[in-house]
Amino acid sequence: xxxxxxxxxxxxxxxxxxxxxxxxxxxxxxxxxxxxxxxxxxxxxxxxxxxxxxxxxxxxxx
Numbered sequence: 001x002x003x004x005x006x007x008x009x010x011x012x013x014x015x016x017x018x019x020x021x022x023x024x025x026x027x028x029x030x031x032x033x034x035x036x037x038x039x040x041x042x043x044x045x046x047x048x049x050x051x052x053x054x055x056x057x058x059x060x061x062x
Contacts, residue, residue: 009041020060024048
């Protein structure tokens with residue numbers, strides 16, 4: 001079963017090649033990577049602070 005974020009990210013990347021994605025989940029990173037079959041994404045585990053999210057977004061766009 002595909003996670004909603006994985007599905008949405010895949011559809012968005014079909015329309016915009018090279019799109020960077022951040023997935024936020026209660027799953028562990030290992031579980032999510034297995035579901036994504038090696039997909040290219042940044043993973044942030046819940047709970048996440050606004051400071052963590054902002055820092056990750058900044059790193060991705062720099």
